[in-house]
Amino acid sequence: MHHIYISALLVECNHFGGIPTDIDSFRRTQYLLGDEILKLTEGTIGGYLDVFKQHAFDIVPLAGIAATACPGGLVQDSAYLQIKANLIDGLTAALKADRLDGVLLALHGSAASESLCDLEGDLLQAVRQVVGEDVPIVATLDLHAHITPQMIEHSDVLVAWETYPHRDAHETGMRGAQAIVDILRGDLKPTMSMGLAPVLVGAINGTTDGNGPFARTMHRAKQLEARPDVYSTSAFLVHPYLDAPQMGGGGLIVTNDDQELADQLARELAEFYWEQRFLLEPELFGVDDAIQFGLANDGPIVIVETADCCGGGAAGDSVQLLPALMALGPDVSSVLPVVDRAAATKCHQAGEGSILTLEIGHQHDPKWGDPIRVEAEVLRLTDGRFTYSGGIWDRCEGNMGPAAVVRVEGVLVCLASFPTYEWCGEQYPALGIDVTQAKFIVAKNPMNYRMAFEHCSQVFMVLDTRGPTPATCRHLPYSQAVRPAFPWDPELDSPVRVIH
Numbered sequence: 001m002h003h004i005y006i007s008a009l010l011v012e013c014n015h016f017g018g019i020p021t022d023i024d025s026f027r028r029t030q031y032l033l034g035d036e037i038l039k040l041t042e043g044t045i046g047g048y049l050d051v052f053k054q055h056a057f058d059i060v061p062l063a064g065i066a067a068t069a070c071p072g073g074l075v076q077d078s079a080y081l082q083i084k085a086n087l088i089d090g091l092t093a094a095l096k097a098d099r100l101d102g103v104l105l106a107l108h109g110s111a112a113s114e115s116l117c118d119l120e121g122d123l124l125q126a127v128r129q130v131v132g133e134d135v136p137i138v139a140t141l142d143l144h145a146h147i148t149p150q151m152i153e154h155s156d157v158l159v160a161w162e163t164y165p166h167r168d169a170h171e172t173g174m175r176g177a178q179a180i181v182d183i184l185r186g187d188l189k190p191t192m193s194m195g196l197a198p199v200l201v202g203a204i205n206g207t208t209d210g211n212g213p214f215a216r217t218m219h220r221a222k223q224l225e226a227r228p229d230v231y232s233t234s235a236f237l238v239h240p241y242l243d244a245p246q247m248g249g250g251g252l253i254v255t256n257d258d259q260e261l262a263d264q265l266a267r268e269l270a271e272f273y274w275e276q277r278f279l280l281e282p283e284l285f286g287v288d289d290a291i292q293f294g295l296a297n298d299g300p301i302v303i304v305e306t307a308d309c310c311g312g313g314a315a316g317d318s319v320q321l322l323p324a325l326m327a328l329g330p331d332v333s334s335v336l337p338v339v340d341r342a343a344a345t346k347c348h349q350a351g352e353g354s355i356l357t358l359e360i361g362h363q364h365d366p367k368w369g370d371p372i373r374v375e376a377e378v379l380r381l382t383d384g385r386f387t388y389s390g391g392i393w394d395r396c397e398g399n400m401g402p403a404a405v406v407r408v409e410g411v412l413v414c415l416a417s418f419p420t421y422e423w424c425g426e427q428y429p430a431l432g433i434d435v436t437q438a439k440f441i442v443a444k445n446p447m448n449y450r451m452a453f454e455h456c457s458q459v460f461m462v463l464d465t466r467g468p469t470p471a472t473c474r475h476l477p478y479s480q481a482v483r484p485a486f487p488w489d490p491e492l493d494s495p496v497r498v499i500h
């Protein structure tokens with residue numbers, strides 16, 4: 001009988017902005033302890049448990065903690081230490097009871113705290129220190145993970161999601177669980193290598209659908225996985241809004257007791273990814289150009305302000321587009337999401353039908369702009385709750401906190417109290433908004449907007465605006481630790497590093 005300890009700490013962080021991720025950020029999304037975790041059927045942990053059920057005669061899952069949060073600013077040290085302590089305490093108890101044969105962790109790979117820029121590396125190291133070298137540690141990751149030497153050193157197998165938009169958390173959970181089963185049965189002696197190319201790009205051209213530059217990298221990785229001498233492969237497009245040394249994307253190879261082969265294939269995959277670098281930079285528009293183009297074409301027109309993406313850790317509180325949309329007057333309708341707790345609270349205090357003066361925007365992460373004073377009519381108030389239909393949080397509840405829809409000229413401003421991840425536009429029906437009636441829809445994410453709005457719009461214009469999650473990383477104030485890297489150093493003699 002094998003006992004496998006499972007836990008999750010899944011959050012993506014941003015060094016350039018966003019609202020700090022505190023323990024309440026996890027509690028709003030998912031914060032489960034003990035046996036509650038074993039009831040999960042969806043997501044990565046649902047995938048783990050499905051595999052364990054197939055092996056119920058010799059696998060017993062032990063649950064630690066499952067903490068996941070909407071992407072945001074850095075995790076507060078106190079929140080990380082609390083989650084880590086819960087996880088390690090459970091692990092220590094299992095070890096003392098002589099009930100620990102493996103550890104399976106659902107991580108993101110791009111989390112950072114106030115004190116640590118490699119939170120997952122720290123956590124994996126702490127787990128390794130408790131369990132020793134003989135207990136296998138497998139972790140599942142987002143394909144936007146920042147893979148570090150510490151993560152490689154202190155784990156036996158890492159596998160990442162294969163899709164972006166992310167549709168395969170459950171399947172990736174199954175792959176991770178199968179890896180630890182294979183190790184415990186003696187069928188896999190993992191040897192792992194990461195090939196890393198220093199490419200820092202936004203996610204606009206990073207889909208795994210179709211035949212774009214990252215899709216090709218993923219296909220190449222999966223071709224390698226089909227080889228009989230390769231156990232598993234993962235491709236990475238690093239979340240570029242960390243400011244950490246030696247960031248990049250590429251490929252991770254797991255072989256069965258063949259380190260040399262893992263190294264060679266990881267290098268080849270990262271070199272292939274490096275060759276795609278120019279295609280990963282997007283075509284961008286200024287605000288005025290996007291609006292003028294939109295006015296000359298049938299709507300709805302989707303204006304993509306990816307620089308303020310809650311799903312990449314931004315606060316979602318930008319109103320950079322509001323003056324231009326207001327200037328179109330009351331007859332041109334637009335939809336603009338803005339996270340602004342104070343304004344939403346004021347609307348709830350005033351009540352539906354009220355007309356009031358509000359300061360909107362840039363109140364959570366003020367370095368990217370100033371609030372705008374407007375006269376607003378409160379059209380609708382809600383508790384901000386909605387349900388995801390697909391993706392990482394399929395069938396889970398999202399929670400914007402007290403929310404309000406206000407009209408400012410022709411603009412419907414959707415005021416939320418807390419940032420939420422955007423998957424398929426589930427927030428809008430929950431707010432009573434029919435986006436198909438709008439001329440302009442402002443989408444604040446770099447990828448999922450297509451899925452959310454392709455049923456009603458064929459025109460997507462990506463803006464070159466400033467913020468903590470911009471479409472191009474070129475202007476972000478990184479420390480020098482990230483260099484050399486694309487796009488600043490487009491030509492390098494030997495760009496790829498191999499970590500094992």
Ligand SMILES: [Zn+2]
Nearest residue numbers: 142143144166
């Ligand atoms: Zn991701």
